Amino acid sequence: MPDAPAYAAVDLGAESGRVVLGRLDGERVDLEVVHRFANRPVRLPDGLRWNLLALFAETLDGLRRAAEAAPSRVLAGVGVDAWGVDYALLDAGRRVLGLPFHYRDGRTGGMVARAHERVPAADLYGVTGIQTMPINTVFQLLADEGSAALAAAEHIALVPDLIALWLTGELRNEATAASTTGLLDARTGGWARGIADRLGLPAAPFAGETTEPGATIGAVLGHHAEAAGGAAGAPVHAVAGHDTASAFAAVPLRNGERAAVLSSGTWSLLGLELDAPVLDERARAYNLTNERGIEGTIRLLRNVMGLWLVQECRRQWEAEGGPGDYDAINRLATEAREDVALFDPDADGFLAPGDMPARIVAACRESGQEPPATPGEIARAALVSLACKYRLVLERLERTTGRQVDVVHVIGGGAQAELLCRLTADVLGRRVLAGPVEATALGNVLVQARAAGELGSLRDIRAAAAASTEPAEYEPAGARDAADATYERFLDVTGLDAASDVAVEA
Numbered sequence: 001m002p003d004a005p006a007y008a009a010v011d012l013g014a015e016s017g018r019v020v021l022g023r024l025d026g027e028r029v030d031l032e033v034v035h036r037f038a039n040r041p042v043r044l045p046d047g048l049r050w051n052l053l054a055l056f057a058e059t060l061d062g063l064r065r066a067a068e069a070a071p072s073r074v075l076a077g078v079g080v081d082a083w084g085v086d087y088a089l090l091d092a093g094r095r096v097l098g099l100p101f102h103y104r105d106g107r108t109g110g111m112v113a114r115a116h117e118r119v120p121a122a123d124l125y126g127v128t129g130i131q132t133m134p135i136n137t138v139f140q141l142l143a144d145e146g147s148a149a150l151a152a153a154e155h156i157a158l159v160p161d162l163i164a165l166w167l168t169g170e171l172r173n174e175a176t177a178a179s180t181t182g183l184l185d186a187r188t189g190g191w192a193r194g195i196a197d198r199l200g201l202p203a204a205p206f207a208g209e210t211t212e213p214g215a216t217i218g219a220v221l222g223h224h225a226e227a228a229g230g231a232a233g234a235p236v237h238a239v240a241g242h243d244t245a246s247a248f249a250a251v252p253l254r255n256g257e258r259a260a261v262l263s264s265g266t267w268s269l270l271g272l273e274l275d276a277p278v279l280d281e282r283a284r285a286y287n288l289t290n291e292r293g294i295e296g297t298i299r300l301l302r303n304v305m306g307l308w309l310v311q312e313c314r315r316q317w318e319a320e321g322g323p324g325d326y327d328a329i330n331r332l333a334t335e336a337r338e339d340v341a342l343f344d345p346d347a348d349g350f351l352a353p354g355d356m357p358a359r360i361v362a363a364c365r366e367s368g369q370e371p372p373a374t375p376g377e378i379a380r381a382a383l384v385s386l387a388c389k390y391r392l393v394l395e396r397l398e399r400t401t402g403r404q405v406d407v408v409h410v411i412g413g414g415a416q417a418e419l420l421c422r423l424t425a426d427v428l429g430r431r432v433l434a435g436p437v438e439a440t441a442l443g444n445v446l447v448q449a450r451a452a453g454e455l456g457s458l459r460d461i462r463a464a465a466a467a468s469t470e471p472a473e474y475e476p477a478g479a480r481d482a483a484d485a486t487y488e489r490f491l492d493v494t495g496l497d498a499a500s501d502v503a504v505e506a
Contacts (some may be wrong), residue, residue, distance in 0.1 A: 016038055048101065267306040295457075302393040
């Protein structure tokens with residue numbers, strides 16, 4: 001495709017980052033990962049921080065490689081997506097007031113209670129529609145109270161906003177990323193300034209307007225030419241800055257398909273794409289979240305801990321001389337006995353970095369079960385528990401919206417986890433379509449093509465996504481009794497309530 005427009009997607013994840021070159025031929029997109037790099041947070045005396053300067057240097061190097069690989073060495077655009085909730089505070093000159101904290105830092109302890117003392121949980125949810133999690137930006141900002149940074153803050157930039165600012169010199173608060181803060185009005189897509197005021201947060205960072213995906217922010221600054229090469233001067237488009245929103249854009253949904261989407265990576269995010277937010281008491285009781293998508297859509301979903309459990313297990317085992325390769329871990333999990341102990345993957349004790357195998361064993365023992373004894377059993381216990389939690393969330397989504405789901409699209413890195421996809425199909429009793437793996441980068445490129453006028457609508461984006469994807473299919477096992485028994489055992493040992501309209505989870 002020598003004349004195909006080429007776009008560079010900067011996709012920053014919690015474990016790693018990548019720059020992907022996407023070539024659009026009018027019908028489909030071909031992706032090429034031109035640079036992949038680790039994301040290594042740093043622990044400073046005041047807490048766990050993201051090393052965004054290192055990520056930005058890797059981003060520039062990746063853009064240089066993308067330009068070199070592009071037809072005629074010209075990029076038609078650059079887009080940046082990243083994880084949600086984490087932010088930098090900026091002064092009036094848009095200078096960073098300290099590296100952003102990592103959402104897994106422990107400084108938000110007690111902040112949910114502080115927020116709800118000032119704004120009742122029902123009021124907060126009724127405006128923002130965001131799932132209550134201590135990692136949310138709103139609770140992190142309350143942890144900043146009394147700091148010099150918050151006192152001096154004139155602007156706020158979530159991670160994709162900050163990288164785009166450093167690339168172009170222009171600051172935009174992109175709406176899908178902003179929706180993860182717990183400070184965006186779910187109905188209007190603008191900042192919930194009244195909520196911020198009631199919480200005692202400063203007004204200045206929320207004085208501006210948010211930017212919808214598809215706008216052009218600016219061009220890569222000329223002074224980046226030494227590091228970014230031919231990418232200097234390329235237009236930078238606001239894509240769906242939250243990586244999950246970009247991934248949802250690339251789901252090959254078909255008209256009339258009764259589908260849910262599971263974005264599977266470090267976090268699992270299972271949800272439905274809707275035209276409007278759901279802000280009623282049932283949605284709040286189930287702790288569902290209303291995040292913005294492209295073209296004004298709403299993603300009604302629930303965050304589940306995800307493959308973080310396996311990632312932390314791998315890190316621990318590798319340090320101890322055990323299995324340190326994901327393929328080996330998946331093989332051991334596949335070979336492990338099926339009746340492993342189960343646990344709630346969203347229990348607070350699994351959020352922070354640490355000895356995850358020991359935590360899983362302890363959780364299973366505390367609930368009166370025979371704990372998993374080998375790496376294979378521990379990994380399988382994590383995967384089966386995830387599949388069971390997916391079923392609980394999906395049933396609550398169906399109950400909340402009145403929709404029936406027949407198929408689940410699994411996208412992201414977890415689409416490669418064959419055992420997890422098979423377990424998900426079996427436990428949920430629904431067909432699973434796994435892929436695309438690089439869904440976030442594909443969605444990033446497709447929204448850039450929309451911004452450049454190459455694609456005209458969400459329908460065009462979805463058609464291009466379908467043409468660019470060949471998902472693997474998993475049908476649920478015929479023996480439903482075994483799957484139902486596993487799910488009932490999960491509910492019993494976790495104490496979760498599948499049927500009640502009142503969530504009994506913390």
